[in-house]
Amino acid sequence: MNAQEKQNLQRIANKVRHSIIDGVHAAKSGHPGGSLSLAEILTYLYFSKMNVDPQNPQMPNRDRLVLSKGHGAPALYAVLAHRGFFSVDEMKQLRQIGSMLQGHPDMNKIPGVDMSTGSLGQGISAACGMALSAKHFGQDYRVYTVLGDGEAEEGQVWEAAMFAGNKELSNLTAIVDYNGLQIDGTIEEVNSAAPFDKKFEAFGWHTIVIDGNDFDQIEAALNEAETVQKPVVIIAKTVKGKGVSYMENAVGWHGKAPNDELYEQAIRELDKEAETL
Numbered sequence: 001m002n003a004q005e006k007q008n009l010q011r012i013a014n015k016v017r018h019s020i021i022d023g024v025h026a027a028k029s030g031h032p033g034g035s036l037s038l039a040e041i042l043t044y045l046y047f048s049k050m051n052v053d054p055q056n057p058q059m060p061n062r063d064r065l066v067l068s069k070g071h072g073a074p075a076l077y078a079v080l081a082h083r084g085f086f087s088v089d090e091m092k093q094l095r096q097i098g099s100m101l102q103g104h105p106d107m108n109k110i111p112g113v114d115m116s117t118g119s120l121g122q123g124i125s126a127a128c129g130m131a132l133s134a135k136h137f138g139q140d141y142r143v144y145t146v147l148g149d150g151e152a153e154e155g156q157v158w159e160a161a162m163f164a165g166n167k168e169l170s171n172l173t174a175i176v177d178y179n180g181l182q183i184d185g186t187i188e189e190v191n192s193a194a195p196f197d198k199k200f201e202a203f204g205w206h207t208i209v210i211d212g213n214d215f216d217q218i219e220a221a222l223n224e225a226e227t228v229q230k231p232v233v234i235i236a237k238t239v240k241g242k243g244v245s246y247m248e249n250a251v252g253w254h255g256k257a258p259n260d261e262l263y264e265q266a267i268r269e270l271d272k273e274a275e276t277l
Helices: 003-027 039-049 070-083 088-093 123-136 155-166 196-202 215-225 260-276
Strands: 064-067 143-148 172-178 206-211 232-237
Touching: 003 039, 003 070, 003 088, 003 215, 003 260, 039 064, 039 070, 039 143, 039 215, 064 070, 064 123, 070 088, 070 143, 123 143, 123 155, 123 172, 155 196, 172 196, 196 206, 196 232, 206 215, 215 232
Parallel strands: 064 143, 143 172, 172 232, 206 232
Antiparallel strands: none
């Protein structure tokens, strides 16, 4: 991508982070850390890579995305809102009674959401089904799924990995948000599934390791994925809480909302970053 395209994506990612913080603060609950780490990945997918149409969310030939780490919903919602699937103002209704923006994605209520997720480990299986369906019916859409590194401790992830490899689902790209932290601590302290690359390779996947907060590396990896005749996993090393200083690499911000004072600090930091873009 050229410098202007990259700068535009960086500006969008900054707005996405702003909306994540707005939503979680308004809800007084949610998962900011693992949502902020996804900003670049989801921004690139929806603004540069995926074939989607905000005016026709159910377009049959659209590319699909399954947020297997469903608690990262604020990031998905923010990207969908800024892409035009619904109003950005909806973010202030996150987790409110009667709001379509529930704590986890709901495909029946939210335009642009392709799969309801939340029970960890299950999303990648749904993505495998979508990819298999496209192969079976000769459709050319691609399927993307985003996993958490802690989520990969679930056995169903590896059953799905085995299935995708055996079925040679070359239209499937999985992205592991490798930020190193989960709800109870580091993944090493809890029950790390690493090395991710070697495990996926053993199941017949092509693996790519990148900095998941770098747009150039994200672009290169996703372009490479389209040239490989097997399922692809991108191991995206990210910073949990990216963009908000006191949340970065802090396990305590996995699942809680900032108070008013910390909210204002987060917004000031994001606004300061925006000024440099």
